[in-house]
Amino acid sequence: MANYLVTGSAGFVGSSISKRLVEQGHNVISIDNLSTGYLENIPEGVNSIIGNCADPEIYKQLRGVNLDAILHIAGQSSGEISFDNPINDIQANTESTLLLLDLCRKSNCERFLYASSMSIYGELNKTRVKETNKTKPKSFYAVGKLASEYYMDIYKDFGINTTSLRLFNIYGPGQNMINLKQGMxxxxxxxxxxxxxxxxxxxxxxxRDFIFIDDVVESFIRAINNKASFNKKINIGTGxxxxxxxxxxxxxxxxxxxxxxxxxxxxxxxxxxxTANIDLMNKILGKWHHxxxxxxxxxxxxxxx
Ligand SMILES: NC(=O)c1ccc[n+]([C@@H]2O[C@H](COP(=O)([O-])OP(=O)(O)OC[C@H]3O[C@@H](n4cnc5c(N)ncnc54)[C@H](O)[C@@H]3O)[C@@H](O)[C@H]2O)c1
Incomplete structure (x- = not known):
């Protein structure tokens, strides 16, 4: 049994990942500020902290807890909304990442996984984009996600094994059906x-490249202890x-x-x-039936x- 901190467990992706981890018998602690998530989404068995991942004070509640990994899933997840409030976007998506990486460093947690986004590539005018393609973010949201990846690169040098999963368009049960600015x-x-x-x-x-929620959960689960995924950025899509x-x-x-x-x-x-080139995903995480x-x-x- 491992101890995981999963941020965003009241949201679509974070709740689905937390549920799987609890089912596997792990201890899951969650931080969520309920900005777009719902209390009732937090799966049973999760130790929930209601608070803002961009607030350094919140991490005092984790003093003395030994974490095996942090899965940073919480965030403002809409490109459109990032134009309405870029400051909130950078706090939710980037400051939060920096603080959580720092928590890793200070608490000797060596593993950090991040919910990044395909949006970081920008308009490449091509299908099957590879992780090695250039990035040219077109939204405040995408800039924040890419900046988070750069922060992760810096923390790699402090001994933290980071993995950024660049998620394409996710859909499935549990997705927010009220917010018409989020999701496609x-x-x-x-x-x-x-x-x-x-x-x-x-x-x-x-x-777009639409990927079902269960396959996104599977990719995080497969990545957690997978050394080949350390310090990699991996597209998560279907191609x-x-x-x-x-x-x-x-x-x-x-x-x-x-x-x-x-x-x-x-x-x-x-x-x-x-759409995603998923060669690296298949190579590192292995194939399964999508x-x-x-x-x-x-x-x-x-x-x-
Ligand atoms: N859904 C997609 O298609 C998609 C695609 C690419 C990347 N992502 C990324 O995956 C992650 C999860 O997306 P989602 O679809 O589950 O969105 P969601 O809105 O359903 O979930 C996000 C959760 O994070 C919480 N949150 C937001 N800001 C917070 C903060 N500052 N502190 C604490 N909690 C905070 C919200 O309350 C919510 O519960 C996001 O980081 C998003 O950028 C999602």
Whole structure:
């Protein structure tokens, strides 16, 4: 049994990872400020601290606790919202990372995993981007995520084994269906379920790499004690391209609902298209059977209706 600090356990990804770790018999401590998460999302068995990861005072509550790893999942997760409040974004995504890396160093915890994002690549105008491709963030959110990775590189020299998982578009049961500025699939699905019309911000020709939540959880679980992942940045996606148009069609078919779809201006910092090259992910984390978009979407819809 290991001791893990998982930040963001009241949110979509953090709650799913924490649940798996508790099921595996580990001791999970969580920090979440409930800014977008919900208390009821925190899985049973998790020792929860309600507080801000960007507040140094919060870490006093962890004095004397021996941590085997920190999984920093909490954060402001919307590119669009980062333009509304860049200061909040940098605190939630970057200051928090710096403080948690410092906690690692001071508490002799040698393992740090981070929920980074595909957005750090910016508009490369190509599919299957590799970890070695250049990064050119287009949003405050992406700048903060990339800065976090640079901080991790510095702490590597202090003996901390860091891994940054560059997550592509995640979807699945437990995703926030109320916030229409966060997520992509969840935004369209929420509108199909609860609105008269569907408004798409940007072109229907845009494309993404949608990865099911269980596969993201699996990637973190496989990475925790995996020495080959130490000090690496790894794309976590499927390598498959789905356009917004085809996603809308799938949602409409599964729900058997036709709705008027209108297209508006794209949001600031939005990327036209991106998919992951997952060679490194397969090599380091090993292959497993990924949930297809059709099956994952069905599971998500079944969890909602
Ligand atoms: N969902 C995706 O498609 C996606 C893709 C790439 C990267 N990510 C990253 O994965 C992480 C989790 O995303 P998510 O989809 O679960 O989002 P989410 O909003 O559902 O969860 C984030 C959680 O972090 C908490 N939080 C935010 N700021 C905090 C702070 N300063 N201190 C403590 N808690 C704080 C929120 O209350 C929430 O519970 C984020 O860092 C996000 O940037 C997500």
């Amino acid at each position: 699939l969840s935004i369209y699905l929420a509108q199909y379920l609860h609105h008269d019309k569907v408004l798409v911000k940007g072109s229907g020709k845009r494309f 498959k391209k789905t356009t917004v148009d085809s996603l809308l069609q799938k949602i409409s078919q599964i729900l058997e609902i036709n709705k008027e779809v209108s297209f508006g201006e794209s949001t600031p910092g939005d990327l036209f298209g991106i 949930t297809s978009l059709d099956k994952g979407l069905k599971k998500m819809i079944d969890s909602l209706v």
